[in-house]
Amino acid sequence: MGAYEYLLALKGFDAFLSVASSEEFAALDELVAERDEFVVYRNLFRAVAETPPPLAARVDTSSDLAREHEGRGLQWVVALARVELAAMMALFGSNKDPFAQFGPGQVEANAWFDLMADGASVHFAALEADPWFQDLNRAPLDNNFFTQQKHLLLTGQMLTAVARSMPSDAPVNTRKRIEDALKKVEQTAKVMNARLGQR
Amino acid sequence: MICIKRNDLSKLPRLQTFAQGFILVLLGLFVMVDGAFAQRAAQDKDLSPALRRQVDNGLKTAWENQAWGGVFEQAAGILQRGGPSAVNSYLKSVQMPAAEELLATAWLRLGQNDMPVPLRLPAQGETCVAILEGVRKTLRQAAEDSETSLAGFRNRLRETDLDALEDVQWELLGAVRSGEQHAIACDAALHLLGQANKVNKRVLADEQRVAIREDLQETRKFLEEINGRISAIGDELRVARLDLVVTEMERTNPASRDGLKMRFRAAFALEQDGPDLKRISENVDKSGQDGMDVRGQAQLADQVRQLLTRAESGLDPEFRSLAKNAYEGLAWWKRGRYGEGGEFQGLLKPEGALGNSAQLVMLEMPRERIRPVDPVASGTFPKPSGEVVVPRYARRHFFLWQITARGMVKTAKPVFGTKYVESTEPLGFC
Numbered sequence: 175m176g177a178y179e180y181l182l183a184l185k186g187f188d189a190f191l192s193v194a195s196s197e198e199f200a201a202l203d204e205l206v207a208e209r210d211e212f213v214v215y216r217n218l219f220r221a222v223a224e225t226p227p228p229l230a231a232r233v234d235t236s237s238d239l240a241r242e243h244e245g246r247g248l249q250w251v252v253a254l255a256r257v258e259l260a261a262m263m264a265l266f267g268s269n270k271d272p273f274a275q276f277g278p279g280q281v282e283a284n285a286w287f288d289l290m291a292d293g294a295s296v297h298f299a300a301l302e303a304d305p306w307f308q309d310l311n312r313a314p315l316d317n318n319f320f321t322q323q324k325h326l327l328l329t330g331q332m333l334t335a336v337a338r339s340m341p342s343d344a345p346v347n348t349r350k351r352i353e354d355a356l357k358k359v360e361q362t363a364k365v366m367n368a369r370l371g372q373r
Numbered sequence: 374m375i376c377i378k379r380n381d382l383s384k385l386p387r388l389q390t391f392a393q394g395f396i397l398v399l400l401g402l403f404v405m406v407d408g409a410f411a412q413r414a415a416q417d418k419d420l421s422p423a424l425r426r427q428v429d430n431g432l433k434t435a436w437e438n439q440a441w442g443g444v445f446e447q448a449a450g451i452l453q454r455g456g457p458s459a460v461n462s463y464l465k466s467v468q469m470p471a472a473e474e475l476l477a478t479a480w481l482r483l484g485q486n487d488m489p490v491p492l493r494l495p496a497q498g499e500t501c502v503a504i505l506e507g508v509r510k511t512l513r514q515a516a517e518d519s520e521t522s523l524a525g526f527r528n529r530l531r532e533t534d535l536d537a538l539e540d541v542q543w544e545l546l547g548a549v550r551s552g553e554q555h556a557i558a559c560d561a562a563l564h565l566l567g568q569a570n571k572v573n574k575r576v577l578a579d580e581q582r583v584a585i586r587e588d589l590q591e592t593r594k595f596l597e598e599i600n601g602r603i604s605a606i607g608d609e610l611r612v613a614r615l616d617l618v619v620t621e622m623e624r625t626n627p628a629s630r631d632g633l634k635m636r637f638r639a640a641f642a643l644e645q646d647g648p649d650l651k652r653i654s655e656n657v658d659k660s661g662q663d664g665m666d667v668r669g670q671a672q673l674a675d676q677v678r679q680l681l682t683r684a685e686s687g688l689d690p691e692f693r694s695l696a697k698n699a700y701e702g703l704a705w706w707k708r709g710r711y712g713e714g715g716e717f718q719g720l721l722k723p724e725g726a727l728g729n730s731a732q733l734v735m736l737e738m739p740r741e742r743i744r745p746v747d748p749v750a751s752g753t754f755p756k757p758s759g760e761v762v763v764p765r766y767a768r769r770h771f772f773l774w775q776i777t778a779r780g781m782v783k784t785a786k787p788v789f790g791t792k793y794v795e796s797t798e799p800l801g802f803c
Contacts, residue, residue: 175714175722176769178733179705186702193695201633202699211707211743218767220749243747251706258709261770293768296755325774 177266180259184276187252191281199248199281207246214245214254214285218292222299245285253278253285257293264331265324273335287339294332298355301329301362310365323366330359420463424455428463436469438717444479448472449500457503476500477507482715484561501565508562512592515555519599522548526606530613535621535638538614540742545607547740552600559593608653611646612673615680618642622687639684640696645704654678711743711764712736719765720776739763 194202206212220243245253256276263272278286301307306322313319333356340349420428432451435443452460452472461471469475526545532538566589618639625632643650656674688696713719714726714736726732748754748767755771766772 175712175720175736176709179709179712179736183702183705183709186698186700186705189698190695190702194699197630197633198695201630202637204630205634205637206703210745211711212703213745215745215747215749215767218749218754221754243749251703255706255709258769261768262773265770265774293770296771300755321775328770328774 176258177262180255180262183255184252184259187248187255188279191252191279203248206248206251212246212251214250214289215243216245216250216288216292217243219295219299222296222303245288249282249285250289253282253289256282256286257289260335261293261328261332264328271331271335273331274338277335277339283339287336287341290332290339291336294329294336294355297325297329297332298359301325301359307362310362310369313369315369319366319369323363326359326363326366330356330363333359420455420459424451424460425463427451428460428467428469432475433467433469436475439482439719440716441479441482444475445483448475448479452476452500452503471507473503473507474510475507476504477511480504480565481508481558481561484557504565505562508558508565512555512558512562512596515551516592516595516599519548519552519555519596519603523599523602523606526603526610530606530609532613533617535614535617538610538617542607542610542614543742544740545603545610547738548603549600549607551740552596552603555596556593556600559589559596563589563593608649608673611642611649612653612677612680615639615642615646615650615677615684619680619684619687623683627687636688636692637696637699640688640693641700643681643684643688643693644697644700650677650681654681707743708736708738712738713765717776720769720772 190202191199256278260272260276263269263276269275273290304322306313306318313322333352337349337352337356340352427447428451432444432447434440435447455463457472464471464475470478526541526548529537529541532541618635622632622635622639625635627633627636654674654677656670714722716723719737722736723732726735743763745763746753748762751762753762754767
C-alpha cells in the first residue's frame with residue numbers, strides 16, 4: 175500500500191515542477207504549507223534518542239512557516255513521496271539502488287536529505303537496539319532471519335544514499351559516523367550471508 | 374434560491390420503529406435457529422483453555438492484523454465450539470469486539486475485497502445468524518449516525534470561509550462513501566439471509582422469513598434515502614465552494630501571490646468537481662437532487678453555468694493544465710500518506726490488487742478532516758498504539774520491512790511493534 179499512490183503523486187509533481195514558473199511554484203508552495211494535511215513531521219529520531227544523533231541532518235528552517243519538527247511546503251511533500259516510494263522499492267522491488275532511481279530534484283533536495291538522514295538514524299538505532307542481532311551465530315535460520323535481513327538491507331541502502339548525498343561542508347565527525355554505521359551494517363550482512371552459506 | 378422541503382425528514386421511517394424491528398427480529402432469530410445458541414449459552418460460562426489459546430494466539434492476531442480470512446475462519450470455529458456467551462465474555466475480557474461483530478466485519482471486508490469466503494457461505498446456521506446480528510448492529514448505528522450527519526451538513530452549508538467549506542466537502546464525501554458501504558452491507562446481509570434460510574428451513578416460519586427480508590430491504594431504503602439527501606447537499610456545497618473561490622479570484626490581482634493562489638484553488642475546484650458541476654449545470658440527472666424542487670434545480674443549474682463561465686475566463690488552458698498536474702500530485706499524495714489498504718493494519722491492499730484495477734485504487738481514507746499529529750509527541754511512534762492517529766504510520770518504511778509475505782506468524786521481540794516473518798506466499802505489494 176502506498177507505492178502506486180506515491181508513484182502517481184510524483185508523476186503529477188514532476189510534471190508541475192518541470193514547467194512551473196518561480197511565482198507559480200511559490201504560490202503552490204505557500205498553499206501547501208498552509209494546509210495541515212500536508213505537514214510532514216520530522217526529526218523522528220526524538221523517539222529513539224534524547225539528543226540528535228550525528229547522522230541527523232540540519233536544514234535551514236528559518237524561512238519555513240513550520241513549527242518545530244514540522245516540514246511544511248511542497249519540498250517536504252515531494253521529498254516524503256520519494257523517500258517512501260524508494261524504500262518500498264528497496265524492500266519489494268528488483269532495483270539495486272532505488273534511492274538513486276527515485277532520488278531528489280533540486281527543489282526538494284534539502285528536505286529529502288533531512289528525511290533520509292532521520293530515517294536512516296532511526297533504522298540504525300533500531301538495529302543496534304534489537305537483541306536478535308546480539309548473537310547472530312546462534313540465530314535460527316528461520317523466516318525471521320530473512321525478515322531481519324530485509325531490515326538490514328533497507329538500512330544499508332538508506333545509509334549509502336545519505337553518505338552519497340552528504341553536503342560537502344558536512345562536519346568530519348558526521349561523515350565518520352555514517353561511515354562507521356555503514357561498516358557495521360556491512361559486517362553484519364556478511365555474517366548473515368555466511369550463515370546462509372552454511373545451510 | 375435553493376429549496377429544501379422542510380417536512381422531508383418527517384417522511385422517513387422513525388428510527389424507533391427500526392430499533393423495535395431489530396429487537397423483534399433478533400429475538401425471533403435466536404428462537405428460530407437450531408436452539409444451539411441458547412443451549413450453549415446456558416452450558417458454557419467459561420471458555421475452555423484450548424479455545425482461549427486459540428483466541429489469544431490466532432483470532433486476536435488476525436484481528437489486529439486485519440487478516441480478514443483468518444478472522445472469519447477463526448471466529449466461526451471458536452463460536453461453533455465455545456458458544457456465544459462464553460466466547461463473547463472472554464473476548465470482552467481481552468478487549469475485543471463480540472464474536473458476531475468480528476464475523477460481520479470480516480465477512481463484509483472479505484466481500485469488499487472480492488475474496489471467496491463470503492461466497493462459501495457458512496454451513497452452520499448459527500454462524501449466519503451471528504453475522505446477521507453483527508451486520509444489523511452496524512446498520513442500526515449507521516442509520517442513527519447518518520441522520521445526525523444530514524442535519525450537521527445542512528447547518529454547515531452556510532460556511533463563508535473557503536477552507537471550512539472544503540473541509541465540510543471532505544467530510545461529506547466520507548459520509549456518502551459510508552452510506553454506499555452500508556447499502557452494500559444490506560445487500561450482502563440479504564444474500565446471507567437467503568442462504569441461512571436454506572440451511573434452517575425446518576425451524577424458520579415463512580412469515581418470519583418474509584418479515585426479516587422486508588426489514589432489511591426497508592433499512593436499505595431508509596439508508597439510501599438519507600444518502601441521497603446527503604449527496605444533494607454535496608451538490609449545493611460544490612456550488613457554494615465554486616461561487617466563493619471564483620468571487621475571491623475575481624477580487625484579487627491575478628499577478629499577485631494571493632491572486633495566483635486563488636487561481637490554483639479555483640482550478641482545483643474545477644478538477645475535483647468538474648463532472649458533478651457539469652451534471653448540475655446540464656440539469657439532466659435529477660436522481661441526486663432528492664429534496665430539491667424542480668425550480669430549485671433549474672436555478673442551481675443556471676447559477677453553475679454562470680460560475681463556470683466566470684471561472685473559465687479567469688483560468689487560461691495553460692494554467693489549467695499546470696494546476697491539473699499539481700492537483701493530481703497532491704490528491705495522490707494524500708492517498709499515499711493517509712490511505713489504508715484494508716489488510717495488515719492498513720499496510721497492505723487485498724492480495725488480488727495487483728491484477729485488479731478496482732482493488733488497486735480502493736483504499737480507506739479518514740472520514741473526518743485530516744489533522745495530522747506529531748507521532749513522537751503523541752507517543753504513537755515508534756510503536757503504533759491502539760488509538761487512532763492520523764497518519765497511522767509516521768513513515769511506512771519503518772514498518773513495511775517487517776512484512777515479507779501474507780499469512781504471517783507473530784514473533785516475540787518487536788522493535789517497532791509487531792514483527793512478522795515470511796511465509797511461502799508472495800506478497801504482491803503495490
